[in-house]
Amino acid sequence: MDIINMDHNSRGGKKMFAEVKSSGPKLVPFAISLGLYFGLWLPVSSPSWFSALLKCLPALCLALFVLARGFSAGRNRPYSRKILVGLLLSFVGDIFLNWADQGFFDHGVLSFGLAHVCYMLALGxxxxxxxxxxxxFLASGGTLALLWPCLPSTATAPLAVYTAVLSLMSWRAVARWWRPPHGGERGSPCAVLGAVLFIVSDVMLAQDRFCSPLPHGRLAVMATYYVAQMFIAISVLDQADPDSLWKRN
Incomplete structure (x- = not known):
């Protein structure tokens, strides 16, 4: 049985690689949007609607990628639909965080928290x-405890809830990959990579914003964030209908 599973996983990995390779051209707009954001590198001290557009454009391009590729196969629609909504909520969150210093940080945290709820529902x-x-949860809780003394009192509750939601989403991604549901497909390794990179990005963001500035902190935060979203979007390529996963056993 293990040999059969190993062979199945190997064939699944080859299929996933082929899917990503064939879908590469549809990621070109995302790559261009990244080039614009990092190439222009507008200062965060002077937010504008143009800087907001540059910041949220990659998430919008990934949403279009999901529409173009994830919905092309009927078996992917339920999973893709939830990932699409999560990306659109991330788009809104990026707009809010563009004006984080003007009092919209909590709005951004809420938008991204809801995005992770959508990703979690997609994963089942x-x-x-x-x-x-x-x-x-121990790793997330420990990290939050280390950052806690640096956090302003108004941010502690929202960030605690956000950390819990992000941990839940990461758990579902890892669990689906670690042990596929009975009679179902193994979860996407891309979803696991995306979840892990999201955690890394958000920890660096909290450290850089509330505790002490990190060397090239903004670059590190945004690079890991965009790659995390890319992996989550790519996960639509190899996922079957997850709606039934909430109903099994």
């Missing part, structure tokens, strides 16, 4: 694999 609740949640 089966298989549960509860023991995988423990290290993720």
């Amino acid at each position: 609740i089966r298989p549960l694999v509860p023991w995988l949640a423990l290290p993720l």
Whole structure:
């Protein structure tokens, strides 16, 4: 049985690579949007609608990628739909965070929290694999505890809730990849990579914003964030209908 599963996973990996390769041209607008954002590198001290457009354009391009590729196969529609909504909520979150210093930081946190809820719903609740949640929550809780003394009182509650939601989404991504549901497909490794990079990006953002500035902090935060979103978007290429995963067993 293990040999059969290994062979199945190997064939699944080759199929995923072929899907990504064939869909590469549809990611060109995303690559161009990244070039514009990092090439122009507008200062965050003077936010404008143009800088907001540059910041949220990559998420919009990934949403268009999901529309163009993820919806092309009927079996992917339910998963793709939730990922699409998550990307659109991230688009809104990027707009809010463009004016984070003008009082819209919490609005951005809420938008991204809702985006992670959509990603979590896409990933499903089966298989549960509860023991995988423990290290993720301990790591997230420990990191939050280290940052806690730096956080302003108004940000502690929103960031605590956001951390919990992000941890839940990461748990579902890892659990789906670690142990596929009975009779179902193994979760996408791209979703796992996206979840992990989201955690890395958000930890660096909190450290850089509230504690002490990181060397090239903005560059590190935005690069890991955009790559995380890219991997989550790419995960639509190899996922079957996840709606039934909430109903199995």
